[in-house]
Amino acid sequence: MTYPRTAVVIEDDRDVGNLVRGVLEKSGLSPIWLAETGVKGVAAVQELSPGIVILDYGLPDISGLEVIRQLRIFSSAPILMLTGRGELSDQLLAAGASGVLSKPFRVAALLARVEELLRLWQGEVEPAPDFSVPDVR
Numbered sequence: 001m002t003y004p005r006t007a008v009v010i011e012d013d014r015d016v017g018n019l020v021r022g023v024l025e026k027s028g029l030s031p032i033w034l035a036e037t038g039v040k041g042v043a044a045v046q047e048l049s050p051g052i053v054i055l056d057y058g059l060p061d062i063s064g065l066e067v068i069r070q071l072r073i074f075s076s077a078p079i080l081m082l083t084g085r086g087e088l089s090d091q092l093l094a095a096g097a098s099g100v101l102s103k104p105f106r107v108a109a110l111l112a113r114v115e116e117l118l119r120l121w122q123g124e125v126e127p128a129p130d131f132s133v134p135d136v137r
Contacts, residue, residue, distance in 0.1 A: 004051035004122060007032045010041030010067060011056040011082070016103075020054050020082075023110050027118070038062035042070045050077055052118055057083035057092070065095055072096040078117040 007029045011017040017034045024032050033048060035041035038059045045053055053071065057064035064081060065088075071079060078098035082105070083089075089100045098117050101110060 004118075005029050006048055006050040007052045007054065008035060008041060008044045008048060008050045009033070009054045010035045010038060010044075010059065010064075011054070012036045012058070012060050013056070016056070016082070019107070020110065023107055024052075024054070024114060027111060027114050029114075036060075038064070038067040038070075042067060045071055045075055045077070049075070051121070052114065053077050053079045054114070055079055055081050055097075057081060057085060057088065065092060068092065068095045068097055078121045080113055080117055 005028065007024045009017055009020050009024070009032060011020060011034065017036075021032045021034065029051070033044050033050070035044050038061050041055070055064050055067055059067070064083065068079060072095070079096065081092045081097045081100045082103055083092070083100060084103040086102045092100050098121070099113055101113055
């Protein structure tokens with residue numbers, strides 16, 4: 001079972017983690033679990049089945065890229081990557097991240113991305129229209 005209003009934040013910087021927690025609370029998410037390592041974060045996601053994961057790339061034990069790979073084995077929850085390394089965006093998205101937000105980020109940008117990912121994941125946003133040409137044979 002997935003708990004769509006629950007979030008897991010995997011961030012080793014306590015100040016950034018608390019900032020992200022505050023933003024998530026503003027978007028109506030609760031409870032919000034903080035994990036300071038990738039291993040603890042993976043375990044939290046596996047146990048809690050959250051509606052969204054906010055993931056830092058630079059963790060003390062394993063990279064955010066490895067965390068994505070491990071999470072995608074058992075979870076389809078949206079993953080928003082936070083990274084100071086913008087050049088990794090394509091690689092992170094290819095690995096299964098749902099979005100990438102570069103550090104430093106504005107609180108409004110984080111809130112907008114979180115709300116967008118939650119709407120998309122919960123099917124509240126209609127997919128883009130199909131502009132393909134019909135077969136008229």
